[in-house]
Amino acid sequence: xxxxxxxxxxxxxxxxxxxxxxxxxxxxxxxxxxxxxxxxxxxxxxxxxxxxxxxxxxxxxxxxxxxxxxxxxxxxxxxxxxxxxxxxxxxxxxxxxxxxxxxxxxxxxxxxxxxxxxxxxxxxxxxxxxxxxxxxxxxxxxxxxxxxxxxxxxxxxxxxxxxxxxxxxxxxxxxxxxxxxxxxxxxxxxxxxxxxxxxxxxxxxxxxxxxxxxxxxxxxxxxxxxxxxxxxxxxxxxxxxxxxxxxxxxxxxxxxxxxxxxxxxxxxxxxxxxxxxxxxxxxxxxxx
Amino acid sequence: xxxxxxxxxxxxxxxxxxxxxxxxxxxxxxxxxxxxxxxxxxxxxxxxxxxxxxxxxxxxxxxxxxxxxxxxxxxxxxxxxxxxxxxxxxxxxxxxxxxxxxxxxxxxxxxxxxxxxxxxxxxxxxxxxxxxxxxxxxxxxxxxxxxxxxxxxxxxxxxxxxxxxxxxxxxxxxxxxxxxxxxxxxxxxxxxxxxxxxxxxxxxxxxxxxxxxxxxxxxxxxxxxxxxxxxxxxxxxxxxxxxxxxxxxxxxxxxxxxxxxxxxxxxxxxxxxxxxxxxxxxxxxxxxxxxxxxxxxxxxxxxxxxxxxxxxxxxxxxxxxxxxxx
Numbered sequence: 001x002x003x004x005x006x007x008x009x010x011x012x013x014x015x016x017x018x019x020x021x022x023x024x025x026x027x028x029x030x031x032x033x034x035x036x037x038x039x040x041x042x043x044x045x046x047x048x049x050x051x052x053x054x055x056x057x058x059x060x061x062x063x064x065x066x067x068x069x070x071x072x073x074x075x076x077x078x079x080x081x082x083x084x085x086x087x088x089x090x091x092x093x094x095x096x097x098x099x100x101x102x103x104x105x106x107x108x109x110x111x112x113x114x115x116x117x118x119x120x121x122x123x124x125x126x127x128x129x130x131x132x133x134x135x136x137x138x139x140x141x142x143x144x145x146x147x148x149x150x151x152x153x154x155x156x157x158x159x160x161x162x163x164x165x166x167x168x169x170x171x172x173x174x175x176x177x178x179x180x181x182x183x184x185x186x187x188x189x190x191x192x193x194x195x196x197x198x199x200x201x202x203x204x205x206x207x208x209x210x211x212x213x214x215x216x217x218x219x220x221x222x223x224x225x226x227x228x229x230x231x232x233x234x235x236x237x238x239x240x241x242x243x244x245x246x247x248x249x250x251x252x253x254x255x256x257x258x259x260x261x262x263x264x265x266x267x268x269x270x271x272x273x274x275x276x277x278x279x280x281x282x283x284x285x286x287x288x
Numbered sequence: 289x290x291x292x293x294x295x296x297x298x299x300x301x302x303x304x305x306x307x308x309x310x311x312x313x314x315x316x317x318x319x320x321x322x323x324x325x326x327x328x329x330x331x332x333x334x335x336x337x338x339x340x341x342x343x344x345x346x347x348x349x350x351x352x353x354x355x356x357x358x359x360x361x362x363x364x365x366x367x368x369x370x371x372x373x374x375x376x377x378x379x380x381x382x383x384x385x386x387x388x389x390x391x392x393x394x395x396x397x398x399x400x401x402x403x404x405x406x407x408x409x410x411x412x413x414x415x416x417x418x419x420x421x422x423x424x425x426x427x428x429x430x431x432x433x434x435x436x437x438x439x440x441x442x443x444x445x446x447x448x449x450x451x452x453x454x455x456x457x458x459x460x461x462x463x464x465x466x467x468x469x470x471x472x473x474x475x476x477x478x479x480x481x482x483x484x485x486x487x488x489x490x491x492x493x494x495x496x497x498x499x500x501x502x503x504x505x506x507x508x509x510x511x512x513x514x515x516x517x518x519x520x521x522x523x524x525x526x527x528x529x530x531x532x533x534x535x536x537x538x539x540x541x542x543x544x545x546x547x548x549x550x551x552x553x554x555x556x557x558x559x560x561x562x563x564x565x566x567x568x569x570x571x572x573x574x575x576x577x578x579x580x581x582x583x584x585x586x587x588x589x590x591x592x593x594x595x596x597x598x599x600x601x602x603x604x605x606x607x608x609x610x611x612x613x614x
Contacts, residue, residue, distance in 0.1 A: 018357050115349075179390035186344055186385075187456060188378035190292070190371075201395045 014217075019080050019281045026281075029273025037268055040086035049077040051084035052235045060253050070255035072245060080261040081237040088238035089267070092153045092222035092231070097215045099157030100164050105207065109167025109195050113176055114195065119169070125161035134159045134221070135228075142230040149222075149238075154233035157219045160214050167210055171203040205279045212275025216268035291319035292463045292496045293343070293381075296560070297347050297356035299572070300342050300520075304350070308402040309380035311569040312338040314520040315355065320496035322463065327528070330544070334498045340468050343498075344381065361463070378528045379409040380496075382457030384486075386469040388449035392441035398452045399437035405459045424455040427492075428485050449477035454485060461493050468500045468598045500572070504547050508532060514600075517541050518570055520595055521576035526603040535609035536580045536599060576607070584609040 021027045039046050048068075049055075055075040063070045069079040078211040118261070138155035145151040166223055176199065184198050223240025225231035232238040239260035246256035300313035313335045315591040320326045328336045331362040340348050345365060360380060365373065374487050377383070385391040393401055402424060403417040412420065418437070425433035428451040441449055450470065458589050468484060471479040487510045490497050499511060507514055507528065514535040516539065517526040535541045545560035566583035579585040588608055595607060597608040 067489075179385055179387055180393040182346075183383070183385055183391040184393070184404075185384040185455070186346060186374070187376045187378055188408060189404070190374055193404075194410070197396075198393050202393070204395075 010232035016281055020277050023277055023280075025273050028278025029270045031265055032270035032272050036086060037090065038262075038271065039083055043084050043087055047077075047080040047083040049080040051081050052076065053080075055156040060249065061070045062253070063255055068220065069259045070253065072253075072256055073249065078242075078256060078259045082239070085237040085239045085242055085260060086263060087269075088117045088149055088226075088232045088236060089219050089222055089240070089263075090157065092149055092238070093215045093218040093267075095150070095153035096156035096160065096218035096221070097211055100155065100214055101207070101211060103157075104164030104231045105168050105200075105203075108165045109172055109200060109203075112169035112172025113191070113195055113199065115173075122165065122169070123223045126165050129159075132159075135224075138221075138225055138230060139228075142225070147230045147233060148234050150198050152222055152225040153218070155225070156218045160218070164207075164210065164214070167206065168203060171206050172199055175199050175202050179256060205282055208282070209275045209279050212218055212278075215271050216264075219264060219267055221258075292361055293498070294319040294359040294362075295339075295343065295356070296359065298339070298342055298346065298353060298358060299355035299430070300338050300351060301354045301563045302338070302348070303349040308570055311426050311520055313342060313424055314349070314569065314572050316517070316522050317356075318515055318522070318525070320366045320464065320498055322494045322496050323490060324491060325497040325499055325512045327501060327507040327512050327514045328517060329501060329507055329514055330502065330517035331502060334517045336517055337468055339517075340383075340466055340500055340532050341500070343466065344377055344383065346377075375409070378405050378408050378457075378462075379460045380462055381464045381466055382460070384450070384453050384465065384467040384470045387471075388453045390445055391443060391453050392444075392449060394441055397438050398444070402452065402456050402459055406454050409460045420459070421455075424459055425452075427489070428452075428455045428458075429481070430455070445478075446474050447482060450478075450482050451473060451485060454482070454489070458489055458493060458495075462495060465495045465497045466500075467497065469502070470499070471506055472501070474505065479506070480509065486510065487496050500578035503545060504532075516543070519567055519573065521573060521577065522606065523578065524603075524605045524607075525596070526605075534603075536603070536605040537578075537607045538584055538609075541612075542581075555594070 020030060053076065055071060057075070058067060058071045059066070059075045060073055061067055061071045067077050067079070069082065071077055107122060111119045138152070141155040141158070142151050145154070170276055181194060181198055183239070184194050219239070222231050222238060223243055226238050226240030227244040232241055234241055242260040243257060246260070249256050296317050298313060299311070299313050299315055302310045302312050304310055316339060318326060328339065330336050338347065338351065341351070342353050343365070344370070347353070353366055360376065360612050365376070368376070372576050380534065385466055390400065399421050401419065403414070404419045406412055406417045407414070422433045425437065428437060430448060430451050441452070444452065465486070470486065471482055471498060474482060475508055483506060486497065499506070501507060511528045514526060514528050515522055516537065518539050524531070524535065524540045531540065532544070535544055539562070542560070542562035546562065547559070553569070567580070569577065573593055575591055576582070576585070576589040579589040582589065592607050594606045598604045599610055
């Protein structure tokens with residue numbers, strides 16, 4: 001163990017942004033992810049055309065100056081639809097991830113910390129939930145609640161919960177045996193403070209990385225559900241809806257698939273890069 | 289002076305996963321007074337750590353105190369409520385663990401970790417606590433506290449980290465300091481320094497110190513009294529000078545034989561070891577647990593349990609054949 005004598009200010013959390021930006025892959029990831037979010041929010045301003053506007057002079061047109069990413073079979077601008085689609089996709093992804101984290105993390109913390117009967121119950125419940133295939137849960141839910149973006153996000157979030165509970169619980173099981181947790185208890189810390197001040201912060205790096213895996217998964221899952229007609233309803237565009245619509249024209253108009261495909265790829269990649277970088281930056285031990 | 293911590297006849301039983309019970313501690317009594325250091329000595333597995341955990345009420349799951357009482361200033365901790373125990377831990381009893389690096393939370397600055405103890409037990413504001421933290425850091429001999437308070441544990445060396453742990457343990461001026469192998473994980477050169485810190489704090493704060501160790505060098509350095517444990521029982525208890533000058537139990541003598549004395553041990557001579565291993569006790573002992581390893585053991589030792597009895601003032605031994613072998 002070497003004695004690091006770096007600038008103390010870099011350890012106080014305020015330098016997080018600066019340190020994120022000092023790593024080229026992370027910086028690129030941050031910029032791309034932020035751009036996607038901004039573009040999604042500012043879609044009405046940024047998109048060259050409304051998402052449902054038809055240009056009947058340019059049906060299935062390849063990329064041109066007027067339509068940089070081409071048009072679909074109804075003459076709608078692919079770039080504009082991809083930009084509008086970002087709203088639905090990002091919203092579904094973020095909602096689903098938030099739901100999964102907010103529900104799963106507390107359950108995992110309690111289950112791993114107290115073990116015993118609570119833990120046994122939780123684990124059997126997650127086993128049961130994991131036994132259901134994702135699509136069945138999603139179809140069931142949307143059949144009951146009706147197909148919509150929110151319900152698709154709900155279904156996607158729900159299926160992520162058992163996995164996240166298990167990951168959190170596994171981390172907690174290891175951490176609660178750590179000396180510093182035992183030491184905190186020996187110093188008179190109540191359970192609440194042991195769990196939230198000592199255990200939770202030490203699981204954050206794992207959870208953060210997990211969240212950056214769940215988010216792209218949720219975006220892809222939203223595409224799947226929309227493909228089955230259970231998610232976003234046409235004509236509202238989402239990347240999944242667009243990919244579905246592009247299928248028949250894959251040979252003749254590949255640009256229809258390329259735009260949403262690239263959007264999904266960039267989103268997934270950028271969020272993974274951000275997650276990786278955050279994990280490194282938030283862990284004080286990994287600082288050079 | 290009356291003892292601040294008085295442990296009477298405590299037995300600890302632990303249920304192991306196979307369903308058996310292990311008698312980790314068997315009817316152990318000891319007491320410490322303010323300003324006094326009691327060293328509890330023994331090999332790994334002799335029950336010293338379980339004894340400490342029993343005092344704190346922090347036995348691992350499956351472990352329970354089956355007998356005796358733990359009196360802290362006359363209050364029996366066995367009957368104390370969980371919230372009363374939490375109040376005592378860290379305030380009245382400070383604890384120092386073996387691995388300083390592992391005992392500190394890697395994602396919190398050391399300043400916040402020390403402050404946490406103070407804020408919890410004394411309800412101080414953040415700013416007031418920070419002032420106290422700086423004082424504590426200089427008290428335990430951390431140079432330049434103002435620049436180190438916002439650093440993380442990994443930026444500390446082992447010895448400095450142990451000082452941080454000690455600062456946390458003494459933050460609320462505890463009456464008892466429980467140190468479980470506080471120097472075992474440290475370099476030899478650092479050990480003496482850390483022991484000096486504990487010793488000088490004992491005098492400044494008038495604490496009772498319970499020092500759990502297997503290192504007789506540590507014992508000789510700082511202990512006032514020594515309690516030797518074997519297989520969950522106390523086999524000998526004496527003043528530190530007596531323990532080293534006239535050990536009575538064959539086990540204590542064996543421990544002494546296993547350390548090298550700089551002047552008295554002839555060079556290149558082989559150190560004596562104690563043959564055999566510490567037995568695991570599945571039930572309270574019916575005979576002397578050390579008999580299988582003892583050169584003096586006879587039929588009586590294998591049939592009857594020797595009880596701890598005084599052989600002179602302040603020196604007690606649990607052996608039918610105390611003293612030097614004939």
